[in-house]
Amino acid sequence: xxxxxxxxxxxxxxxxxxxxxxxxxxxxxxxxxxxxxxxxxxxxxxxxxxxxxxxxxxxxxxxxxxxxxxxxxxxxxxxxxxxxxxxxxxxxxxxxxxxxxxxxxxxxxxxxxxxxxxxxxxxxxxxxxxxxxxxxxxxxxxxxxxxxxxxxxxxxxxxxxxxxxxxxxxxxxxxxxxxxxxxxxxxxxxxxxxxxxxxxxxxxxxxxxxxxxxxxxxxxxxxxxxxxxxxxxxxxxxxxxxxxxxxxxxxxxxxxxxxxxxxxxxxxxxxxxxxxxxxxxxxxxxxxxxxxxxxxxxxxxxxxxxxxxxxxxxxxxxxxxxxxxxxxxxxxxxxxxxxxxxxxxxxxxx
Amino acid sequence: xxxxxxxxxxxxxxxxxxxxxxxxxxxxxxxxxxxxxxxxxxxxxxxxxxxxxxxxxxxxxxxxxxxxxxxxxxxxxxxxxxxxxxxxxxxxxxxxxxxxxxxxxxxxxxxxxxxxxxxxxxxxxxxxxxxxxxxxxxxxxxxxxxxxxxxxxxxxxxxxxxxxxxxxxxxxxxxxxxxxxxxxxxxxxxxxxxxxxxxxxxxxxxxxxxxxxxxxxxxxxxxxxxxxxxxxxxxxxxxxxxxxxxxxxxxxxxxxxxxxxxxxxxxxxxxxxxxxxxxxxxxxxxxxxxxxxxxxxxxxxxxxxxxxxxxxxxxxxxxxxxxxxxxxxxxxxxxxxxxxxxxxxxxxxx
DNA sequence: TTGTATGCGTTATCAG
DNA sequence: CTGATAACGCATACAA
Numbered sequence: 001x002x003x004x005x006x007x008x009x010x011x012x013x014x015x016x017x018x019x020x021x022x023x024x025x026x027x028x029x030x031x032x033x034x035x036x037x038x039x040x041x042x043x044x045x046x047x048x049x050x051x052x053x054x055x056x057x058x059x060x061x062x063x064x065x066x067x068x069x070x071x072x073x074x075x076x077x078x079x080x081x082x083x084x085x086x087x088x089x090x091x092x093x094x095x096x097x098x099x100x101x102x103x104x105x106x107x108x109x110x111x112x113x114x115x116x117x118x119x120x121x122x123x124x125x126x127x128x129x130x131x132x133x134x135x136x137x138x139x140x141x142x143x144x145x146x147x148x149x150x151x152x153x154x155x156x157x158x159x160x161x162x163x164x165x166x167x168x169x170x171x172x173x174x175x176x177x178x179x180x181x182x183x184x185x186x187x188x189x190x191x192x193x194x195x196x197x198x199x200x201x202x203x204x205x206x207x208x209x210x211x212x213x214x215x216x217x218x219x220x221x222x223x224x225x226x227x228x229x230x231x232x233x234x235x236x237x238x239x240x241x242x243x244x245x246x247x248x249x250x251x252x253x254x255x256x257x258x259x260x261x262x263x264x265x266x267x268x269x270x271x272x273x274x275x276x277x278x279x280x281x282x283x284x285x286x287x288x289x290x291x292x293x294x295x296x297x298x299x300x301x302x303x304x305x306x307x308x309x310x311x312x313x314x315x316x317x318x319x320x321x322x323x324x325x326x327x328x329x330x331x332x333x334x335x336x337x338x339x340x341x342x343x344x345x346x347x348x349x350x
Numbered sequence: 351x352x353x354x355x356x357x358x359x360x361x362x363x364x365x366x367x368x369x370x371x372x373x374x375x376x377x378x379x380x381x382x383x384x385x386x387x388x389x390x391x392x393x394x395x396x397x398x399x400x401x402x403x404x405x406x407x408x409x410x411x412x413x414x415x416x417x418x419x420x421x422x423x424x425x426x427x428x429x430x431x432x433x434x435x436x437x438x439x440x441x442x443x444x445x446x447x448x449x450x451x452x453x454x455x456x457x458x459x460x461x462x463x464x465x466x467x468x469x470x471x472x473x474x475x476x477x478x479x480x481x482x483x484x485x486x487x488x489x490x491x492x493x494x495x496x497x498x499x500x501x502x503x504x505x506x507x508x509x510x511x512x513x514x515x516x517x518x519x520x521x522x523x524x525x526x527x528x529x530x531x532x533x534x535x536x537x538x539x540x541x542x543x544x545x546x547x548x549x550x551x552x553x554x555x556x557x558x559x560x561x562x563x564x565x566x567x568x569x570x571x572x573x574x575x576x577x578x579x580x581x582x583x584x585x586x587x588x589x590x591x592x593x594x595x596x597x598x599x600x601x602x603x604x605x606x607x608x609x610x611x612x613x614x615x616x617x618x619x620x621x622x623x624x625x626x627x628x629x630x631x632x633x634x635x636x637x638x639x640x641x642x643x644x645x646x647x648x649x650x651x652x653x654x655x656x657x658x659x660x661x662x663x664x665x666x667x668x669x670x671x672x673x674x675x676x677x678x679x680x681x682x683x684x685x686x687x688x689x690x691x692x693x694x695x696x697x698x699x700x
Numbered sequence: 701t702t703g704t705a706t707g708c709g710t711t712a713t714c715a716g
Numbered sequence: 717c718t719g720a721t722a723a724c725g726c727a728t729a730c731a732a
Contacts, residue, residue: 009494010473012709023719028711036717053492058474059418060709062409063724070452078441079651081634084434091428091455095462100469102420103453105441112445119450123360124408142403144359229638258638284431288579288608290640301429362725373703378727386701410725413708 011054019048031056062123071311072102072125074116076132081284082253082300083131086152089304090129097312099126106132114138120145127311129304130156133197147314152307153298155197155324162322164307166329168198169205171296172250174331175278176209178294179248183341184276188221188246190235190256196227202252202280221246225256232259233266236275240267247275247341254279254286254295261291261336276337292334299327361404369398381406412473421661422452422475424466426482431634432650433481436502439654440479447662449476456482464488470495477661480506483547497664502657503648505547505674512672514657516679518548519555521646522600524681525628526559528644529598533691534626538571538596540585540606546577552602552630571596575606582609583616590617597625597691604629604636604645611641611686626687642684649677 017024022041029037030045048054062068071094075083091101102125104116113136119125120139126148133154139145146160155163179187189206192199203222210217223238225231232251236259239245251257257279261271271277271291279286282297306325313321367374372391379387380395398404412418421444425433441451452475454466463486469475471488476498483504489495496510505513529537539556542549553572560567573588575581582601586609589595601607607629611621621627621641629636632647656675664671 010471014709024710025712025720026718029718032711038717041717053471053488055468055472057413057472057709058469059409059413060724061711063407063413063708063726064710064712066724068409077438079431079435079438079634081429081431081434084431084437085429087434087453088427088429088455091453095454095465100452100454100466100474102450103437103441104445104450105438115445116450118405119408121360121403122405122407124450138403262638284429285635285639288612289635289638363727364725374726375704375728376702379702382727388701391701407725410708411727413710413724414726414728416708 010057011052012057013054015052016045016048016054019051020044066123068124068126069098070100070102070125071127071129071308071315072104072116072119073129074104074106074113074132074136076106076108078103078105082153082281085284085300086131086304086307089301089306090152090308091304093305093308094312097308099308099312108132110137120148127315129307129311130154130161133157135161148311150307150311150314152303153198153300157197162310162324164303164310164325164327166296166298166303166327168201169208171280171329171331172202172205172252173209173212174205174329175250175280175296176206177213178331178333179250179276179278179337180209180213180215182248182276182337182339184246184248185215185341186218186221186244186246186248187215188223188239188249190232190249190251190260191222191224192252192256193226194224199224199252206250225252225259227253227255229255229259229262232256233263234259236260236263237267240264240269248277248337249275250278250280252280254281254283254293257286257293257295257336258289261289271336272338276339276341278337282332287332287334289336291336291338294334294337295332297330297332299329303327360407361402362407363404365402366395366398366404369401370394416473417476417665418474419448420450420452420475421477421479421658421665422454422466422469423479424454424456424463424482424486426456426458428453428455432503432631435634435650436481436654436657439651439656440502440658441654443655443658444662447658449658449662456486458482460487470498477665479657479661480504480511485511498661500657500661500664502653503548503650507547512660512674514653514660514675514677516646516648516653516677518551519558521630521679521681522552522555522602523559523562524555524679525600525630525646526556527563528681528683529600529626529628529687530559530563530565532598532626532687532689534596534598535565535691536568536571536594536596536598537565538573538589538599540582540599540601540610541572541574542602542606543576544574549574549602556600575602575609577603577605579605579609579612582606583613584609586610586613587617590614590619598627598687599625600628600630602630604631604633604643607636607643607645607686608639611639621686622688626689626691628687632682637682637684639686641686641688644684644687645682647680647682649679653677 013024030042117136130151151163223235279295282295286293363374380392456463467486480501501513573585629645632645636643
């Protein structure tokens with residue numbers, strides 16, 4: 001007789017059955033709201049459940065039903081406020097659907113990605129949400145589970161998975177249009193890392209925005225950072241060293257925008273007086289920073305919620321759940337880009 | 351013949367057994383590193399595992415072993431950077447111990463706390479970490495699982511659970527000593543909500559700090575907020591309206607400290623010029639804010655890691671795991687409290 | 701050292 | 717409408 005004998009005290013279905021004077025099968029049905037059970041029987045079962053505080057063992061149920069009612073979220077850095085707000089949206093929507101949320105921090109390490117991703121292969125989780133911009137290696141080979149994965153914010157290279165996010169190029173173009181509309185003609189861009197898929201989208205939008213405004217692109221005005229404050233500082237330092245520096249800068253995220261402002265101050269200048277600055281994301285402290293940051297707001301929480309809902313539909317096997325979901329962004333005008341550049345330069349471009 | 355027939359393609363132990371030409375029991379033992387298995391047999395099993403990419407089904411294993419290798423973290427707000435950094439520490443330490451991390455957002459709602467907490471009662475998770483300062487209602491009645499719960503940062507009323515945190519009173523006293531050491535004699539305190547256990551600890555430390563510095567306590571200099579920026583603003587507005595306003599303020603968290611600085615600016619003053627400001631927590635943007643915030647740094651990530659490690663020991667049933675863990679804090683001196691108040695007022699208190 | 705058999709707690713099939 | 721019972725995939729006591 002095998003005897004794990006660990007937590008033997010826990011109430012189980014047979015206890016409820018005994019208490020209610022019915023069989024376990026009936027208890028199971030009563031708890032599952034099956035129509036094939038008398039109101040009176042159900043009442044007896046429910047009384048026993050209340051009395052004991054019983055709750056179904058999810059492991060046993062999961063083993064039997066071949067589902068875990070859990071989803072896994074892979075995130076490069078839980079501590080990053082951008083991601084944590086998305087997590088919040090995911091958790092709430094998942095909970096509403098009866099799913100628990102597992103969170104795996106990957107730190108962009110493929111080995112850790114894989115260690116977490118096996119949970120999808122083993123059935124420990126029913127689905128997965130990717131916030132880290134790529135598929136774990138083991139899921140690149142094994143495509144059987146692609147139907148249970150969705151990405152948020154960053155599209156996955158290859159484009160086989162649905163993405164929940166915003167129109168990044170459109171948002172970047174809107175940021176540039178905002179600056180051009182205030183008279184700026186030398187608008188710089190602090191881009192993200194080349195490997196990041198968002199970098200390309202926002203850079204494309206920056207270029208489109210310049211074109212729309214009738215401005216020529218100057219390669220010297222495009223710098224790359226890595227989404228951190230220090231990288232924004234170096235980018236701005238380089239821009240200020242230019243013979244003909246920009247009067248405005250659009251940064252691919254808020255941290256780098258804050259970095260550019262710090263670099264301005266270090267050089268004895270300030271925003272928006274000497275440079276209009278626009279960020280991206282509207283992180284928590286964007287509105288609190290000095291100066292408050294003009295930025296593109298991403299509906300992070302809603303993105304998370306929509307992703308969880310979409311994943312729920314995919315897990316349930318609903319058809320037509322393969323498409324992307326594009327949510328609206330908003331340009332939040334704050335002081336960092338305030339003021340109009342005057343006098344506007346003459347329209348003689350060349 | 352019942353046939354769930356959902357994901358029937360998944361490799362299981364019998365497949366490995368067949369492939370390796372052994373029994374499932376042997377496979378199980380080989381995978382569990384049992385000493386009772388030939389090196390050669392083990393090699394055959396491992397080859398089959400590699401070939402198929404097999405991984406043990408955690409639901410089945412959990413049902414059999416009566417453990418889930420999962421822990422649940424209850425947090426009032428995942429989006430709050432303070433908590434998300436603790437989560438990061440928990441996740442990493444838990445993963446190292448072979449535990450996955452479930453995150454439940456409670457929004458301080460007892461009903462949601464309970465919905466998540468049942469996972470402990472049902473065995474869906476092996477343990478629980480509380481970041482929200484109190485026990486879910488269902489666990490207040492049912493004390494059987496207290497051995498599998500630890501708190502982080504905030505102690506739980508009643509003091510029955512081990513807490514991982516810092517010496518909040520000592521840290522508050524250090525903050526006051528820092529200000530007193532710079533010549534300030536009218537030092538205000540913006541406290542947290544009365545219900546929060548940290549509020550009392552930090553308030554007590556504030557008072558102790560005043561006593562140590564030989565300063566009298568002025569009730570008019572103690573205001574309450576709710577840990578948000580706006581509440582810090584109102585608190586400072588009230589302090590500035592005093593006939594004899596303070597020259598320094600110690601806030602119970604960084605958000606409220608930022609709020610006080612905003613209120614100063616709104617009144618045409620600034621920190622540290624007109625008021626020295628000290629916060630608490632050293633949140634991500636404390637060092638980036640204008641002015642950079644003097645604050646108490648809590649080792650958030652390490653607190654999370656220690657909590658996970660402690661919980662792991664408790665789950666494993668190791669003895670002597672009932673005590674609190676107090677980690678060192680650090681007073682981070684930045685510009686918001688820079689400068690010395692001169693001339694110091696005469697020593698004639700009355 | 702390895703294989704056989706049983707049970708972990710549920711759900712679903714089938715018979716009543 | 718209800719009850720007995722066979723899986724779900726794995727780990728262990730016991731036999732070989």
